[in-house]
Amino acid sequence: MAEHVARRCCLGWDFSTQQVKVVAVDAELNVFYEDSAHFDRDLLEFGTQGGVHVHEEGLTVTSPVLMWVRALDIILERMKASGFDFSQVLALSGAGQQHGSVYWKAGASQVLRSLSPDLPLHKQLQACFSISDSPVWMDSSTTAQCRQLEAAVGGAQALSCLTGSRAYERFTGNQIAKIYQQNPEAYSHTERISLVSSFAASLFLGSYSPIDCSDGSGMNLLQIKDKVWSRVCLAACAPHLEEKLGSPVPSCSVVGAISSYYVQRYGFPPGCQVVAFTGDNPASLAGMRLEEGDIAVSLGTSDTLFLWLQEPMPALEGHIFCNPVGSQHYMALLCFKNGSLMREKIRDESASCSWSEFSEALRSTEMGNGGNLGFYFDVMEITPEIIGRHRFSAENHKVPAFPRDVEIRALIEGQFMAKRIHAEGLGYQVMPKTKILATGGASHNRDILQVLADVFGAPVYVIDTANSACVGSAYRAFHGLRGPPSSIRQA
Numbered sequence: 142m143a144e145h146v147a148r149r150c151c152l153g154w155d156f157s158t159q160q161v162k163v164v165a166v167d168a169e170l171n172v173f174y175e176d177s178a179h180f181d182r183d184l185l186e187f188g189t190q191g192g193v194h195v196h197e198e199g200l201t202v203t204s205p206v207l208m209w210v211r212a213l214d215i216i217l218e219r220m221k222a223s224g225f226d227f228s229q230v231l232a233l234s235g236a237g238q239q240h241g242s243v244y245w246k247a248g249a250s251q252v253l254r255s256l257s258p259d260l261p262l263h264k265q266l267q268a269c270f271s272i273s274d275s276p277v278w279m280d281s282s283t284t285a286q287c288r289q290l291e292a293a294v295g296g297a298q299a300l301s302c303l304t305g306s307r308a309y310e311r312f313t314g315n316q317i318a319k320i321y322q323q324n325p326e327a328y329s330h331t332e333r334i335s336l337v338s339s340f341a342a343s344l345f346l347g348s349y350s351p352i353d354c355s356d357g358s359g360m361n362l363l364q365i366k367d368k369v370w371s372r373v374c375l376a377a378c379a380p381h382l383e384e385k386l387g388s389p390v391p392s393c394s395v396v397g398a399i400s401s402y403y404v405q406r407y408g409f410p411p412g413c414q415v416v417a418f419t420g421d422n423p424a425s426l427a428g429m430r431l432e433e434g435d436i437a438v439s440l441g442t443s444d445t446l447f448l449w450l451q452e453p454m455p456a457l458e459g460h461i462f463c464n465p466v467g468s469q470h471y472m473a474l475l476c477f478k479n480g481s482l483m484r485e486k487i488r489d490e491s492a493s494c495s496w497s498e499f500s501e502a503l504r505s506t507e508m509g510n511g512g513n514l515g516f517y518f519d520v521m522e523i524t525p526e527i528i529g530r531h532r533f534s535a536e537n538h539k540v541p542a543f544p545r546d547v548e549i550r551a552l553i554e555g556q557f558m559a560k561r562i563h564a565e566g567l568g569y570q571v572m573p574k575t576k577i578l579a580t581g582g583a584s585h586n587r588d589i590l591q592v593l594a595d596v597f598g599a600p601v602y603v604i605d606t607a608n609s610a611c612v613g614s615a616y617r618a619f620h621g622l623r624g625p626p627s628s629i630r631q632a
């Protein structure tokens with residue numbers, strides 16, 4: 142058993158699309174412990190692909206809520222078995238894939254409050270959810286609810302000015318409206334609705350955690366300037382929604398001390414503080430220590446691009462969220478659904494399932510791909526709404542296929558050109574001092590990052606770990622304890 146030297150620390154968690162991850166960060170902000178539980182590989186009994194179930198009609202996408210609980214049990218048990226000294230944990234925070242929602246059944250708060258330290262969480266929480274399969278961000282089945290919400294507030298731009306985004310299918314208000322309309326009984330048996338982030342925080346608190354303003358901005362329900370729920374949006378989605386959501390809180394709030402369950406079962410100190418959990422993209426913004434003019438590109442299951450903003454300018458494309466670090470500031474975000482899973486498909490088809498062959502193809506082809514262009518959307522894209530594979534030759538003719546190496550470069554150049562074009566559409570300009578900060582699983586791949594640098598004509602940096610959402614969560618735990626360390630904003 143590995144012995145760990147006593148080291149005061151904060152934990153950062155990430156409940157993302159394909160796995161739950163954790164890091165421990167010491168007072169000098171060094172990461173000294175990392176682990177993860179991967180849903181498809183470590184939790185076979187849930188039968189997910191890429192961490193989700195895509196339903197038959199292709200639009201509804203869900204994840205089993207107990208799978209997330211079980212993943213937490215697995216990691217905590219592994220930490221304990223490795224000799225991790227939980228008594229040194231001053232505080233913890235975390236992140237969740239954005240927009241997904243969890244429906245706690247009436248009576249669940251009582252179960253959360255009286256957890257027995259003799260049993261793992263998943264054994265005790267089995268009957269706590271009125272919806273066992275949570276809708277997640279990949280869901281695009283709520284177009285009707287989106288149109289209803291926009292109509293209720295006076296149109297798409299009006300909704301964007303109020304909440305930071307026009308109505309998007311994956312945004313939680315529209316997902317809740319669908320559940321209320323299609324399954325009113327389950328809705329009425331629901332005493333609390335959490336985001337994935339506040340659900341995970343609730344597991345640590347042993348009571349319902351409030352939703353933080355930054356992740357709350359991904360619901361089409363929060364007035365991003367006043368940081369309160371919009372009454373008109375709530376009413377347009379479902380009845381009694383305000384009481385089921387609880388009030389939103391600033392992202393750096395301490396929401397309480399850790400539940401006695403963790404004190405007794407794992408040896409956490411009773412004073413260990415839980416800082417509000419937030420979305421994985423907001424947590425990455427904290428973890429990457431963005432500065433004005435920088436642009437962050439996260440290459441996780443989704444590809445996202447985000448910036449720190451002083452003044453919000455909500456538009457019909459992209460999202461404005463409350464900033465998770467500077468409570469008076471904002472962040473802009475663009476989300477692309479065809480990210481890593483699309484790259485994996487082309488890798489399997491054109492590079493014998495090997496990232497090193499994929500990289501070799503990028504190295505053996507030239508920047509610009511001889512004029513061949515491709516855009517690949519196997520699932521309905523978010524930015525923009527489009528599906529299918531679209532390839533164009535140097536002569537600008539639509540073609541059905543490319544040679545294998547050309548296909549790989551076309552995919553990666555197309556993905557990054559789309560990011561630059563859509564960012565420029567929002568007013569972003571590449572400047573001489575621009576730095577691109579990359580994170581997420583695909584940021585391990587230097588050849589992919591080289592294409593990113595070529596397309597933007599700017600240098601690309603990666604931090605020591607690709608898990609910026611976890612690291613950002615640990616920084617946010619320190620921030621919640623004692624205000625932001627100056628080094629968090631100065632990379």
Ligand SMILES: Nc1ncnc2c1ncn2[C@@H]1O[C@H](COP(=O)(O)OP(=O)(O)O)[C@@H](O)[C@H]1O
Pocket residue numbers: 157158159160440441442443481482484485496580581582583584585586589
């Ligand atoms: N060497 C690599 N080259 C390209 N992509 C990679 C590489 N290693 C991992 N990935 C991608 O990283 C993805 C997972 O990214 P990650 O940020 O951990 O996901 P999430 O946080 O959304 O669960 C995988 O789906 C995989 O395609």
Ligand SMILES: O=C(CO)[C@@H](O)[C@H](O)COP(=O)(O)O
Pocket residue numbers: 157158159237238239240278311359420421422441442443444445474476
């Ligand atoms: O929908 C969005 C952002 O709006 C996604 O970025 C999710 O937050 C999922 O994140 P990853 O698991 O891909 O990091």
